[in-house]
Amino acid sequence: MNKxxxxxxxxxxxxDLWKNGWYGIRKANIGLANLDKLVDATQEEKDxxxxxxxxxxxxxxxxxxQYFG
Numbered sequence: 402m403n404k405x406x407x408x409x410x411x412x413x414x415x416x417d418l419w420k421n422g423w424y425g426i427r428k429a430n431i432g433l434a435n436l437d438k439l440v441d442a443t444q445e446e447k448d449x450x451x452x453x454x455x456x457x458x459x460x461x462x463x464x465x466x467q468y469f470g
Contacts, residue, residue: 418468422461429458 432454439447 418464422465425461426458429454429461433458 433451436447436451436454439450442450
């Protein structure tokens with residue numbers, strides 16, 4: 402990674418909120434849809450993971466609303 406790449410990664414305007422936000426929402430939805438396939442977890446662990454997935458899905462939607470209005 403050269404210096405210009407490091408500067409680009411540090412620049413918040415070079416990141417694509419639209420693409421990455423929908424990517425995060427999709428990953429959360431996939432996790433929620435496949436939560437029943439998680440067999441080596443207790444119900445408490447499944448509930449924790451479900452809560453985290455719901456939080457991040459909501460957080461990405463909130464970021465869209467906050468940024469785009």
